[in-house]
Amino acid sequence: MGSQTGATLTRASILIPVFNQERYVRECVDSALAQTAADCEVIVVDDGSTDGTPAILQAYGDCIQRVRQQNQGVAPALNHGLSQAKGAYVAWLSSDDLFLPEKIERQAQFLDENQAFDLVYTDFYEIDGDGTVIRDVRSPWYANQAEFTRALLRNNFVNGSSILARREALERVGGFDTGLRFQSDGTTWFRMLAHGAFGHLPLPLVKYRWHAGNASHRQSARLRRDMGAYYDQALAINPIERLFRDRLERRGWRAEAERDIGDILAYRQLYGRAAQRYLRSLALEPASVRTTRSLAACALRAARQLMRAA
Known part of the structure; x- marks a missing residue:
């Protein structure tokens, strides 16, 4: 340039x-x-x-x-x-x-x-x-x-x-x-x-x-409401192959990448979206103990979030 x-x-x-x-x-x-x-x-x-x-x-x-x-x-x-x-x-x-x-x-x-x-x-x-x-x-x-x-x-x-x-x-x-x-x-x-x-x-x-x-x-409060739409857009701009382009040669990279995205979404308290990513990861690597535990923790936090909102 x-x-x-x-x-x-x-x-x-x-x-x-x-x-x-x-x-x-x-x-x-x-x-x-x-x-x-x-x-x-x-x-x-x-x-x-x-x-x-x-x-x-x-x-x-x-x-x-x-x-x-x-x-x-x-x-x-x-x-x-x-x-x-x-x-x-x-x-x-x-x-x-x-x-x-x-x-x-x-x-x-x-x-x-x-x-x-x-x-x-x-x-x-x-x-x-x-x-x-x-x-x-x-x-x-x-x-x-x-x-x-x-x-x-x-x-x-x-x-x-x-x-x-x-x-x-x-x-x-x-x-x-x-x-x-x-x-x-x-x-x-x-x-x-x-x-x-x-x-x-x-x-x-x-x-x-x-x-x-x-x-x-x-x-x-508005920022929290917008967070889900923000991450939907951010992930649309960054397809998983681009976001993890430095890992494409690694065995099992996609399962790991889906879990890592799930971790980010769970960190942002977007538990429904996080759970979807964990499930995608488990579909690729069903025996992953780490991902199973992450999914369980996500479900528990989601339940607590719903209880607080009730």
């Missing part, structure tokens, strides 16, 4: 989707404007805010590009911003998060020097509503891309605000996934991984805010 940088391209586009975030959006935008990388554009997509957010954004004048739309959610807002972007690289910054000043510069240099990667993500600081650092989160990375995808399936460790992606790679998969309101980042990563690879810069270059008002916290 050739370099995307050139005279007709902006170095990077920073996309900030925002909805009713008057408390934090000014600090967020300031962190985007404070980047040490030359030639960055900041595109803020106001997703129908009804608080003081529009007035705050208007005060920036020509320092940012402001776009307004009816409330549709994060992924449509990102795609609206992507349609306006001129950068060779694209970053996503949630409106309550913060970039450290060297984030874009360091990541753009990484992608310049590592053409095999379509996206690079970083570690991050988790902060509270007042900006106090709670913890330093070190994100994993796996050189084996099949192993990487399986690990991502178990737990989405690619923080959206930490990414910098090649714009052409995002456009190739149709931008951010609008199919799920609160899980669009994970399915977007899987669609990109079907065509390329992700790199990791082991530096905390983002402050990710965890507070009572953010979507991850506020929508926890």
Whole structure:
């Protein structure tokens, strides 16, 4: 893949989707404007805010590009911003998060020097509503891309605000996934991984805010309801032969793979889907004690889940 940088391209586009975030959006935008990388554009997509957010954004004048739309959610807002972007690289910054000043510069240099990667993500600081650092989160990375995808399936460790992606790679998969309101980042990563690879810069270059008002916290119940649909889509994007392509020469790989997927689904408390995978595994390897025990434990947890819901 050739370099995307050139005279007709902006170095990077920073996309900030925002909805009713008057408390934090000014600090967020300031962190985007404070980047040490030359030639960055900041595109803020106001997703129908009804608080003081529009007035705050208007005060920036020509320092940012402001776009307004009816409330549709994060992924449509990102795609609206992507349609306006001129950068060779694209970053996503949630409106309550913060970039450290060297984030874009360091990541753009990484992608310049590592053409095999379509996206690079970083570690991050988790902060509270007042900006106090709670913890330093070190994100994993796996050189084996099949192993990487399986690990991502178990737990989405690619923080959206930490990414910098090649714009052409995002456009190739149709931008951010609008199919799920609160899980669009994970399915977007899987669609990109079907065509390329992700790199990791082991530096905390983002402050990710965890507070009572953010979507991850506020929508926890909706997230749980969406989890089943998310995994259905993720597994459709990643057929078992692709997900376990590094094991195809191993004897009994498919039975093991079905069980491993069952383990992931059981970890996510999707017990019905997990049981189906365990049964597929047992159909291929009926004598597996491990899979039989996993299926029994899954059935017990499912029963307890039903009792709690009753």
